[in-house]
Structures are given as C-alpha cells and as structure tokens.
Amino acid sequence: MAAQEVQPSETIAKLKSESEALKTKLEEERAKLHDVELHQVAEKVDPLGQFVMKTRRTLKGHGNKVLCMDWCKDKRRIVSSSQDGKVIVWDAFTTNKEHAVTMPCTWVMACAYAPSGCAVACGGLDNKCSVYPLSLDKNENLAAKKKSVAMHTNYLSACSFTNSDMQILTSSGDGTCALWDVESGQLLQSFHGHAADVLCLDLAPSETGNTFVSGGCDKKANVWDMRSGQCIQSFETHESDINSVRYYPSGDAFASGSDDATCRLYDLRADREVAIYSKESIIFGASSVDFSLSGRLLFGGYNDYTINVWDVLKGTRVSILFGHENRVSTLRVSPDGTAFCSGSWDHTLRVWA
C-alpha cells in the first residue's frame, strides 16, 4: 500500500470530527439519565409572592467603574475595586469608607476579603494578586505592606481566599487557575484545562472542602479537585463566555451567568444542566450571579443595568430591579443572607434588601 502524505489540516479535521462524535455520544449517555426536569418537580411548590426589594444603601466614592466586590464575614463590611486602580473597604451599613488603597494598575477586576477580616486581596491588569493587611493606624501606608502572592501571564479575573487567610485561589486571562500560599507566595497547585480566558471561580461549600468551579471564555464550566489539580467534571451548554459561577448553598449544584443572556443551573451529581433562566426580553449578558440563603432565589446582574431575580425551582423571573445607570458588573449576597450588594460601571455600589 502506498504511503500517503497526510496533510496536517486533514488530521485536524479528522480529529475534530472524532471529538464531535465523542461529544454527541457523551451527551446521549447523559441524556439517558434524564428522567425529569427541575421545574416539573417544583410544580407542587408554592409560588413566590410579589417581591419588594429596594436600594437601602448607595456607596459613592469610586471615581470610575466598579468591577468587583466581596463581603466581610462580619456581614456589614465590603471591599470593592474599580477601573482606576482604587480598592476601597467600606462599612456598608454606615456607608463610611474605612480603608483605601491605590493599586499600581488599572482595571482591578478581582478583589476578595480575607475570612479573618484583617486583609484584602486584589489584582487585575497587573497579572498579579496582592494581599494588603488592613491596618487601622492612619499613619500607616497600606500600600507599603503589600504582599505580592500570585503571578500569572495575563490579567487576573477572580480571586478568593480558601477557608483561611493563608491560601488564595486565582483565575486568569492566561487560561489557568492556581492555588497559592500567601505567606511564601509559593504556587501550591495549578489547574489547566480551559481553552481560553478563565473569568470566574467559586469554592464549594462541601464538607470536605476540596473542590471549586471555574467558568471561562471557552463556554465551559469546569469543576476541579484542589488536591490533585484534575478537572473532575465539565459542563458546556452555554453559547458564550461564562462571566460568573456560584455554588448552590448545599454544594450539590452551581449556577452560571453568561454573555448569552442566560443563567443556568448545573447539578453535580446528575452531571448535567437542570435549569435555564432566560427570557426573550433579556437580551444582554449576565455578568454576575448569586443565590439567596435558602437557594430559592437567584440574583443576576446584567449588562443592561438591571438585576433580575429568578425563582430557582420554577425557572421563572420573580422581579426585575432598576436603579443602576450602567452595567452591573458584580453582585454578592451578604454572608447571613440579609441583603445583597451590586457594583456597577456607574461608579456606585448598592445594597438591596
């Protein structure tokens, strides 16, 4: 038999069709487990009444777009970061600013509050994640005590402390996530598998606390084992970049918000998507999602300046909240579930209850 010269493009095309066939087969297998949909089971559940949620606090002080925020465990303090490099720690209840740091870079897209409440982590276009211990001595320059922890080769999109102040999980535009030791700056574990920028991550509230989920521009949401660095589950049903992922309070599922204007719920045990939250009148992408304490409500911040409140079980929209004058870029429910805070490109943060 004459040896044939196989062109590289032919090989790629062949591999591509093989991988497509594999994908279809896997979907078929997953579909076989499909017995019933979430909203069908939820038919017997009482519908929710009318919801009245208002802005209870407006935090003004950022000079530019607010990109990210996080709550402190004390349920009233928050840290927020913006495009002009400013990171501010507020007591959201009194609306007082308590600390302010100016980062040496613009577009600080990630910030996180340490579990102890004594430090904040932030990063963005500088490709790093830095930790600032919060000092109350007004003469002390916070920037001087900054500790550079993570180093990526592209922008930092999200960061989160694990159960303690000592470890940070980061995700980056370089397509990877990484776990770092804060004290030494050492890389403890890296997570490879996304084919494009990773935009968001969330730690699982499970008993063993060993997994987290990440979402990226490759439309995939991956679940990782923090010990081994392996991707243990992957979900690809979104039609565009996944901007935000958040675990359901029980840890058995997670929600995602995407540029395709939908939010979806994925069940980790069933290994599939179980609900889509979308409406024909919602045409802008969801930038940020979070659950209420009981997991019954899903709050989504959208690029059309609104916040949509979804009934997680029934799949319907309960309410739409107006107020921001530009994109909602970040949204988190407070640790005790009494309120949620949204940050926007209109330079403000709002606390709703």
Added chain:
Amino acid sequence: MERVIVSMQDPDMGMKMRNQRLLITVIPHAMTGRDIVDWLIQKYTITEEEALHIGNFLVKYGYIYPLKEPRNLCLKQDETPYRFQTPYYWTSTRWPASELDYAIYLAKKNIRKQGELIEYEKECYNALHKRINHTWDFVVMQAREQLRASKQRRKADRIVLECQEQAYWLINRPPPGVMDILEQGPDRRNVSDVMLYMWCLPLKNKLCMFVWVCSFVKYCEQYQDHDPIMQGCLPSNPWITDDIMYWNMNSETVTMPTKLRVERWSFSFMELLNDPLGRKELLTYLEKEFSAENLCFWQACEEVRHGEASKIAAKVDEVYKQFLAPGASRWVNIDSKTMEKTLEGIKHPHRFVLDDAQMHIYFLMKKDSYPRYLKSELYKNLLAKAIVPQETKKSVFPFMRRQRHSSPSPALVTQTAEDNGKAKPSAAKANAGTASQI
C-alpha cells in the same frame, strides 16, 4: 438585540409602521415611541417600565433612531417618530468609523448650514483639519458631492438619510459627557482553533434523576424560614430598619442564641460545625461523653490543611504527639489501616497527610456523636430556652432615621488582641478617625 429588531420588522407580527408627519414632510415607514413601547410590552409580556428600558437600549445602540431631535438618542413614549436604522450602520457590523468619514460628515454639516456644528463637533472638525490636512481638499470635495447628490432626492429621503447618519456618528463619536456604549472592557481571547479536550467523566450510578432534583426542593423548603430576603428576619432586617439588633442577637459571643439558629444545627453536621457557638456546644457534649479529642483532632487537621506552608511540619508533629502517638494524651480511635497509612505519611509531612484520618474522624462524629447530640438533653434544653425575638415595631415617624452605629472593624479586634501589652487608647479613636479621613 438584532433578534428583537428583526422580529419587530416582521411583516406579519412586527410593528405596524405608517407614515409620520414631521412638520410638513411626510416620512414613510416610521413609528411612534408609544407604538414601540406597546409592541414590546405585548410581545414579551413585560411591564411598561421594562419595555421602556429595552426600547431605550435599541435607540442608544443605534438600531432605531429618532426623526425629531436626532441629537438625543433616547426613547420617548409619545408621538415622537422613529425609524429603523439601516443594517449598513448597525453597530454589530463594526465598520471602522474612520477619521476620513467623520471629517466628510462634519464638513457636510458645516457647508450645509453655517453654525450647524455644535461645540465639540467644531473642536473635532478643527482637530481633524490639522491632522489630515493633506487630504482636506478631498474631504471638502466629497462633502460637496454628497450634498449635491442629496439635493436631488426627495425631502423625506433627505431627512431620513441625515438622521441615519447623525445617529451613527452620535454612537461612534459620542459627545463629551455621554456614555460610550461601545466600551467593552479588557479584551478577551476566544476559542477559535480546534482544541481536543479530554475530560474524564466519572462513572455515575444510574440513580434516578428524580431524587437529585427533589433534593433542591427539599433544601429550599428547609431553609426558607432562615432566608431573610424571602421571609424577613426577627427582630428586623438591619438594612431596612437601620437597627442592628439582629446582628447583635446572632453574634458569635452571645450567651443565649436564637431559636432559628439552634434549629439550623439540626439540618446537617456541617451547619453545627460552621457555627462557632454550635461547635462550642458540641465540644461540651463530647466532653461529657469523653470523646472530645475527636473534635479537637478534626480542628487541628483543619489548621494543617489551611495554614501556612512553612508551619506544616511543626503542626503535623504536634498532632502526632497529641493525638496519634501510642499512649498520646488525647489519642483518637482510627482504624488500623488508616492509622498505618497516616503514620507512614507523617514521615514526609505535607498539607494533606492527615486527610484520611481527618475524614475518618469526621464521619465518625457525623454518624455517631452528632445524632446523639441532637437527641441529648443539652441540645433540647438549649432549644427550649432559645430566644424568639420580638418583631421591632415600626416607628411612629417612618421618616426618622435611626442612628447608624459603626461597629469595631475585625482588623481592630485582632490588633488589640495582639498588642494587649501596649496601651493603645488611640486605636479606638483611630477607628472613628479613619472613617472620615478618606
């Protein structure tokens, strides 16, 4: 957005367009602002507020433009006439809006009517004149040609074309102070090439989906009363009434917890452990049962797992001495296989070396001690004595805002604990001081 526009233009289900009167000229294929809002309400079953909101976007992004006051790109819900923008000018086509084109556009405006250009347009015009001076003759010539050609059109068409172009440039060269809707944030890479992605799918039992899906309903029902946003909280939600009683009653150091809080400990072992007060109560119970070393061991393992990398070896050694060594003061009862494996691993300590042992003890507590704790007198008494807060009566004068008290920053609490030797009277003042400093 284009999907919406296309369905709006659908000949059967789309918008009813008619000729609109603009002063004396009749413009065909136009619609009023009110029509737009009504159509959106009807098609998507949404409220007026939401329809107006969406409609505004359609105008802001240039898919629909106003015929009257074309400078102001917003939707008015009245008889103001609007038209669909020609797809040539859609923002999604992303024609690079070149300087040359902009120069021609401004030149046309200038020639057509002296004084037509407003402030910022004049500035742009002058700046462009300087920058592309070498082709300025071309610019002026083009502008004159286009004006001449348009003069030969019917007045209605001329107005339409002018408005179309104006709307396009309002978006691509927004005047100062107006938001640039084309701004997207930092560039993101997207998947373009083939990526062979091998992910391993764990073999799942063919459990009925029904069970898993039902668990969500169960969870939501169980936690419903504990969800302040859904059910409210007693005495009141601090964010709504400015009263921090709720936080005070649920703080870590409170002597008598609320009933809801104690109830929550019965939902899962994790709930009990995650609440510092719950953990304390469990410790008290375990001490009575002479199995407190289990909880202490578990806690010590957590510290190894989540602590500083540099302290791992020392901490593991401590754990070994206290809990695992033969004859240790607080020896924990682990099965021999796990014990063997752990002791072997301790020789080369790393962050996860105690994981197996910790898991074993965790599940031991969960299956054995936890259910017994929930049935114990200790728990039942606490539950009986637990507080059910009174709902805060709404103040007589609803406009009178309560004083919003600040709370000590967690950073301060840790700091004063650290410098308990030094006198730091300035710390408290600094707390209030820094707040107003920034």
